[in-house]
Amino acid sequence: MNHPRRWLTVLVVAATVVGAVGPASASPVSSGRSAARIDVIATGLDNPRGLTLAPGGLILVTEAGRAGTGPCIPGSAGPEFCLSATGAVTAIQHGHQRRIVTGLPSLGTRNASEVLGPHDIALTSAGALVTLGLGADPALRARLGRAGALIGQIVRLTHYVPRRFADLAAFEAANNPDRGQPGTGPDSNPYGLTPVSGGGVVATDAGGNDLLRIDGKGRISTLAVFPVRPTPGPGGAVIPMHFVPTTVVRGPDGAYYVGQLTGFPFPVGGAKVWRVVPGHAPTVYADGFTNIIDIAFDRRGRLIVLEIAKNGLLSGDPAGALIRVERNGTRTELASTGLVTPTSVAVGGDGSFYVSNKGTLVGVGEVLRIRTPR
Template identity: 40%
Template sequence: MITRSLLCAAVAGLAVLVGPAPAAARPPLRTVATGLDSPRGLAFGPHGELYVAESGRGGVGPCPAELEGGLACLGRTGAITRIAYGSQQRILSHLPSVAAPGGAGAAGPSDVSVDSGGHVYFTVGLGGGPRRRGPLIAGATGLYRAGPDTAVPAGLGAAGAGSNPNAVLVTGRDRLVVDAGRNALLRVGPRGRILTVATFPRRTVAAPAGLPGGPPAGTPILMAPTPTSVVRGPDGALYVGELTGFPFRPGQARIWRVEPGRPPQVYATGFTGVVDLAWAPDGHLYVLEAGTLLRVARRGPHQVVSAGLTAPGGLAVRGRHAYVTDCGVCRGTGSVVRIDLG
């Protein structure tokens, strides 16, 4: 099962394959936070404070399962960090995290969202299929709301061993969760009731060359997209980014437009692996993928805003600046950078 840790690492390698962007597409980066453990999603609070989900570095165990091909050890090293007034502080710590011994490939808190009252919600998506996760890992996966002293589960824990929440968006009375395990966009009610807003259809694609044990290149295969991110657009609709399975296929990932009660519609195409989405006040949609920040064009090629990012894990836009978690798979050296949108 795909997690943001696998996505961040894979698209970082893919950025090397697709080549660097022109120098003109690399505006100066300003670092606003450092010393983070596998930073992923981020979001602004009602007073301009910036919150970051840190997936942590796993722990000393137990090591009940394998995730994404290797031994995974459970720990309490995940965190939520707040950046405000030129300083940063971990306002929540000791959150669930799994990683290889030594902290590589961490999965844990994957996204964060803040409502108008300043209440902080975050997802913990620990990856791995239901057959590969021990009960300790499966039980820690879900949507959480930060309480006065700790994090209190707010539903989704009962979604089953296959649940893998990647992203959260709290807007108005809605708590929306992208669940990669279910291939769905979910709404979690105040009492934890889970409703499916949309599921995303499979499609037939040609098998790539060089898949160990896979079908011959060009063989038609049925592929389910993996949703990764959700944002509400200026038109009130929801926009969901996707992956297209591993190995990633340049240009095949899409962005979906979702209106509750209607089938999802393709809004934009031509992406490799969407890590995160954000709308800017000027009405442009920005996409984070493959070490690159893009401005979406409905017609013609998408515009590269910034390239050369290292395994980025999340995106938020405020005013004329984008904020990106850089080195989203790095233990202790992850950061948040600010990019001028021009």
């Protein structure tokens, strides 16, 4: 088992060795009504996703990668996904960036319109843990062969090499926690992570519609199952809308808070933040959002919500939004202009926000630093 501070020391060295790219550009961008300052601190990323902040000013971001040449499997929504080894973890520190982990498995459509791979990263006493997305029936994973065996799992990075830690896809195949809800079947897409004591994590399975607890030995248990809701579709017919939990964070009160993307038809204002206390049914904490991709809490205990598409995923508008929710429920849009399909947010010690931007694009993904009026 790796000691977390020792592991971080290795990362800090790796992020600053000769050959690091930099310095990254700084590009102030007006975000409209909030007059936020947005600086680009990393560029050239392939589908950047989860962010985590570490001591020493180190920022780690997962890259889901690029479309591959195969083997291929059908995804849960129909399109075919093909395997590659283009997933990565990039370290950013003091104006420099470098891919410190490469060759992670990734699944992408042939036209790169959708890529699943390294989705999130958490630093624990068991080391760095990364979710690897699947987005399909776990039974199909075998078709990917040995190169795709880690897809659908949480892996631990040991000396920059991924080792199996917890197999969420196998858990879904064996248990299917949302069984019996309309329109559901075995489907696993490991996504968000938050660390817990003992080297474990709590994770969202965006395909399984559930929240899972994984202890320091990789043993999995179900914390919550989220509802499928009947929702009017584009033609007026009522269809089952899946929950699609994308993100989890532990709140100031010790409860878990889960952000909801929603499945098709991705209704504007239809996404919610749910509060989960183990042993109790999930309850709605805040609603009226659109396609939540990540959440966090700031130093004052205020909820921060990141929307990947503020006008809805079916709108064709890639603009996202960063929103702060006060304790009394008042909401402020902190930034939108300059946010293009953003995928993750982290709050710095000085109150700055770090955002993975252009998180569904290849080769042009970014990490932004956003500073807003207090």
